[in-house]
Amino acid sequence: MALVLVGLVLMQAGPVFAQDEGPSIVGVLESVENELREPVPGVTIIASLDGTVAGSAVSAEDGSWVISVPGPGTYEVELDVGTLPGGVALTDPDRPVLDNVRVREGQAKTVRFQLGPGISAQVGDLDRFLDLLVIGLKFGAIIALASIGLSLVFGVTQLVNFAHGELITLGAVLAFFFNASPLGPQWPLVFAAIPALALAAAFGWAQERGLWRPLRRRGTGLIAMLVISIGLSLFLRHVILWLYDGLPRSYSDYAIQREWSVGPLDIVPKNLVIILSALVILGAVGLFLQRTKTGTAMRAVSDNVDLAESSGIDVEHIILITWIVGTVLAALGGIFFGVTEGVQWDMGFRLLLFVFAAVVLGGLGTAYGAMLGAFIIGLASEVSTFWFDVQYKNVIAYGLLVVMLLLRPQGLLGQRERIG
Numbered sequence: 001m002a003l004v005l006v007g008l009v010l011m012q013a014g015p016v017f018a019q020d021e022g023p024s025i026v027g028v029l030e031s032v033e034n035e036l037r038e039p040v041p042g043v044t045i046i047a048s049l050d051g052t053v054a055g056s057a058v059s060a061e062d063g064s065w066v067i068s069v070p071g072p073g074t075y076e077v078e079l080d081v082g083t084l085p086g087g088v089a090l091t092d093p094d095r096p097v098l099d100n101v102r103v104r105e106g107q108a109k110t111v112r113f114q115l116g117p118g119i120s121a122q123v124g125d126l127d128r129f130l131d132l133l134v135i136g137l138k139f140g141a142i143i144a145l146a147s148i149g150l151s152l153v154f155g156v157t158q159l160v161n162f163a164h165g166e167l168i169t170l171g172a173v174l175a176f177f178f179n180a181s182p183l184g185p186q187w188p189l190v191f192a193a194i195p196a197l198a199l200a201a202a203f204g205w206a207q208e209r210g211l212w213r214p215l216r217r218r219g220t221g222l223i224a225m226l227v228i229s230i231g232l233s234l235f236l237r238h239v240i241l242w243l244y245d246g247l248p249r250s251y252s253d254y255a256i257q258r259e260w261s262v263g264p265l266d267i268v269p270k271n272l273v274i275i276l277s278a279l280v281i282l283g284a285v286g287l288f289l290q291r292t293k294t295g296t297a298m299r300a301v302s303d304n305v306d307l308a309e310s311s312g313i314d315v316e317h318i319i320l321i322t323w324i325v326g327t328v329l330a331a332l333g334g335i336f337f338g339v340t341e342g343v344q345w346d347m348g349f350r351l352l353l354f355v356f357a358a359v360v361l362g363g364l365g366t367a368y369g370a371m372l373g374a375f376i377i378g379l380a381s382e383v384s385t386f387w388f389d390v391q392y393k394n395v396i397a398y399g400l401l402v403v404m405l406l407l408r409p410q411g412l413l414g415q416r417e418r419i420g
Contacts, residue, residue, distance in 0.1 A: 022069075022106070023069050023103045023105060023106060023109070024068045024069060024103075024108045024109070025055075025066075025067045025069060025103060025108075025109050025111060026065065026066045026067075026110050027045070027065055027110055027111050028059075028063045028064045028112075029041075029063040029064075029065065029079075029113060030115060031115045031116055031117065032114075032115065032116055039059075039061065039062045040088055041059050041062070041063060042058060042059060042085065042341065043079065043083045043084055043085075044057075044058055044083045047067045047069055047077050047101075048075060048078070049069070049070075049073050049074075049075050049076075054070055054075060055067040055068055055069055055070075055250075056250065058248075058341055058342045060248050060342065060344055065248065066108075066248055066249075069103055071105070072103055072104050072105045073103060074100055074101065076098070077111050078098075079097075081093075081096050082266075084115075086385040086386060086389070087117055087388075088115055088117065089115065089116065090114065090115060091114035091115065095114075098111055098113070127266065128386065129383070129386050130266075131265075131266060131267075132383045132386050133383060134267050134272075134275075136379035136380075136381070136382035137275050137375070137379065138275050138340065139381065139382055140377065140378025141274060141275050141279065141282075141336070141374075141378070142274065142333050142378075143354050143355060143358050143377060143378050144278060144282055144371045144374035144375060144378075145282070145330070145336065146334070146337075147355045147370035147373070147374045148285060148367050148370050148371065149164065149167070149327060149329045149330045150164045150330075150355055150356075150370070151359045151362070151367050151369070151370035152298065152302075153326050154365050155298070155301075155322075155364075155366070155367075156298060156301045156305075156315075156322045157319060157322075159222065159229065160222075160226050160229070161229045162226065162229040162230045162232075163229045163230075163232040164352065164355065165237075165349045165350075165351060165355070166233055166236035166348050166349070167200065167203075167204070167326075167327050167330035167334070167348065168331070168337065168351055169334055169344075169347050169349070170236075170240075171197065171200050171330065171331025172338035172347060173240060173244060173343055174200065175189065175193050175196040175251070175334075175338065176338065178191075178195055179192035180249065180250070186252070189252075189253040189335075190253075193335050196331065197335075200327050200328055200331035201328050203327060204324045204325075205324050207327070208324075213320075215228070233349070237346060237348075240345045249343045249344075250342050251339060254269075254270045254339055270339055274340070278336070281329075281332070286367075297313045297318050298318055301313060301315055301319070302365055334348060337351060353394075354374075354377055354381070355374075357373070357398060357401045358373035358374035358377045360401065360405065360411060361376060361401050361404055362413055363410060363413040369412055372412055373411070373412060377397050381393045
C-alpha cells in the first residue's frame, strides 16, 4: 500500500514534466578557455518581465538550466555573478543582464552567457573565503542528513545500500509535487515537506518489509544484496526520469532572496536556515540515539546483533525503525538540496558519492562519524575553490578521503577490528 501510494503521487506529478509545453528560457553555462569547455554548476539565473521577477533557476551539474516563464513576452535574463564559483567570470563583465529576450508561445528560448577563467566577483579575499565557508557548511549539513541513514542501515544490517541516493531524490520530488506541481495542492514548502516525509517514511517501511527482510530470511548474502541495491537504484532512478523528464525544476518558495550582510559575511537566508535546521535535527538524532530505548537498541544491534537479540531486543523491529528513520533523513536532505540546487531526476545519484565519502571518512556504521565526515567533505570541496579551480573541488574532497584512510583506515570515529 505504501509503494502504491508513493507511485500514485509520482504518476500524478509526472505529466507536469513530460507534457510541459509552456514557454521557457533555457541555456547551458560553460567556462570556455581555448578549446577546453567546463560546465559551471550552482549559478543562479533570473528572468524578469517588466521589472517583475518571472522565474529563476540554478545551473545543474552539467551547466544546464531551465526557467519556465508565465507566457510570451520580452524578458530580461540576469546571471547572478555573486554565485559564480571561484576561477570563473563573465567574459564581458558589463553584460550580466541580457535584455530583449523574446519568447513566443510554446517556445524554449535559448540564451547564452559567455564565461571564462577569471575572478567571479570584485570582492576581497576575506569576504570570498567566508562566503565559501558558509557554502561549505550548508553543503556539509545536507550531506550529513543524507549520510546518517546510510550509516545507520549499514550498522544494523551490514548492507551497503546503493539505492540510498534515490531516497534523497524521492524526498525532493515528493515535496515538489505538494509545493509546485499544478496537479498538487501547491502548499508552501514548509507544509509540503510534511506529507513528503510521511510518504518517504512509508516507502522506507515498505522497502524493508517487502524486499530486504524476505531476502535476509532466505539467507541472501551481503554481496548479493549489494548487487540488488544497485539494481534497485537504477530502477528507481529511471522510473523518476520517465515520469519527470530530464529538466531541472525549482520549488515555488525561496527561489530568489537578497543576501544578509553581517560584517564581512554575506549569507542568503535560506542557506542560514538550512544550516541551523540541519544542526538542530542532527542534535535531535544524537539525543535519540543516546537517550531513548530505541536509540540504545539501535546502537546495541549495530555493535553485536546476536548479543542484542539474546538480551531481549526485537532485532527485526529495530531494523524496520532504522530503515524508516534513515529514509526520512535522506528525504529531508533531498528537500534541502532541492532548495539550493533545484529538483532533478538524478540529484540523489550526484550526491551519493559525497555521502559514501562522508560515511567512510567518519567510520562505517557510526552516525556521529557520518556527521563529522559530512562536514569535512562539504567544507573541503567548497573552500578548496579559494585556492584551486572549481573543477578540482571533487578531486580534493576525495583526495582528502584517501589520505585520511591511509592514516586511519577505520575512519575518524571508527574502531579497529580484528579479522580472522
